[in-house]
Amino acid sequence: MLVARDLLETRIEDLLSEYPFVGSFFDSQQLDLEGAGEMTLRAFLDKANTAIDDDDAQLSPEEVAVRLSEHIEQMLSFLEDDRERIRTLTLLPGTDKSGQPEGFERIDFHAGQTVCIVGPTGSGKSRLLADIEWVAQRDTPTRRAVWLNGEAPSRQWRFSPTHKLVAQLSQNMNFVMDLSVEEFLRMHAESRVVADPEPLIARIHEEANRLAGESFDKDTPITSLSGGQSRALMIADTAILSRSPIVLIDEIENAGIDRKKALELLVSEEKIVLMATHDPVRP
Numbered sequence: 630m631l632v633a634r635d636l637l638e639t640r641i642e643d644l645l646s647e648y649p650f651v652g653s654f655f656d657s658q659q660l661d662l663e664g665a666g667e668m669t670l671r672a673f674l675d676k677a678n679t680a681i682d683d684d685d686a687q688l689s690p691e692e693v694a695v696r697l698s699e700h701i702e703q704m705l706s707f708l709e710d711d712r713e714r715i716r717t718l719t720l721l722p723g724t725d726k727s728g729q730p731e732g733f734e735r736i737d738f739h740a741g742q743t744v745c746i747v748g749p750t751g752s753g754k755s756r757l758l759a760d761i762e763w764v765a766q767r768d769t770p771t772r773r774a775v776w777l778n779g780e781a782p783s784r785q786w787r788f789s790p791t792h793k794l795v796a797q798l799s800q801n802m803n804f805v806m807d808l809s810v811e812e813f814l815r816m817h818a819e820s821r822v823v824a825d826p827e828p829l830i831a832r833i834h835e836e837a838n839r840l841a842g843e844s845f846d847k848d849t850p851i852t853s854l855s856g857g858q859s860r861a862l863m864i865a866d867t868a869i870l871s872r873s874p875i876v877l878i879d880e881i882e883n884a885g886i887d888r889k890k891a892l893e894l895l896v897s898e899e900k901i902v903l904m905a906t907h908d909p910v911r912p
């Protein structure tokens with residue numbers, strides 16, 4: 630854990646060499662680091678504060694240091710995330726709907742695979758996806774267990790919000806936020822700390838329109854998108870922005886979007902894509 634007080638006594642140039650990404654933090658606070666390398670963070674902030682007349686606009690050095698330490702923590706866990714790859718996901722059997730032991734030993738899914746889960750309504754497709762989303766450890770109604778990379782998962786994967794294992798595109802999707810398509814995408818891109826969000830936003834919007842039956846523009850409030858349009862947006866967003874190594878898709882065929890194009894977009898080298906469907910994808 631970083632202590633804000635220690636950061637204040639650290640020289641700017643040492644901060645930058647230890648955490649190269651802090652430059653963008655100072656930019657976002659409109660603080661110019663030019664020529665400040667030798668100063669401690671505290672000296673630098675004191676100097677910056679005397680240069681601003683408006684008292685209301687200022688944060689105390691302590692407040693800035695707290696924000697900076699939060700930023701560094703977030704970035705470190707974000708970067709660490711990247712190193713941790715999911716190569717396999719293993720499903721170990723529990724019991725079926727009638728309470729009988731399931732007739733398989735284990736099912737392994739590998740990164741780069743796209744797997745369709747096929748079965749009639751009520752057969753347990755959504756339940757299977759939910760077991761994976763929760764990283765079930767014999768603690769769901771099916772008593773199944775999920776392993777990652779060949780072993781029982783560490784707590785980090787189950788409970789850490791920064792290590793998001795699964796991107797879920799569920800059967801029902803409702804937006805409650807009052808944002809335009811563009812604002813929504815920008816917010817997501819910023820939360821992913823993408824260096825240059827604009828081309829990504831444009832690409833997601835373009836791909837979403839390719840998937841949706843009816844196109845929409847970037848100013849549309851997300852709450853007024855149709856079901857098919859919002860799923861198209863979420864699929865394009867997941868494919869292009871999400872870093873979750875596992876993508877779960879529950880029933881997209883009735884949602885008015887092009888299922889084959891959606892899969893082509895989602896399939897990537899590193900991801901495991903599981904799609905529940907009533908009938909197999911026809912070529």
Ligand SMILES: Nc1ncnc2c1ncn2[C@@H]1O[C@H](COP(=O)(O)OP(=O)(O)OP(=O)(O)O)[C@@H](O)[C@H]1O
Pocket residue numbers: 724725726727748749750751752753754755756757770771
């Ligand atoms: N192995 C199981 N043990 C206990 N309950 C189960 C099991 N599998 C499924 N269920 C339960 O059966 C019900 C129907 O399952 P589910 O909703 O997953 O079906 P589905 O295949 O997704 O259906 P639909 O195609 O209509 O979406 C749910 O209440 C689910 O929790």
Ligand SMILES: [Mg+2]
Pocket residue numbers: 754755756800879
């Ligand atoms: Mg279902």
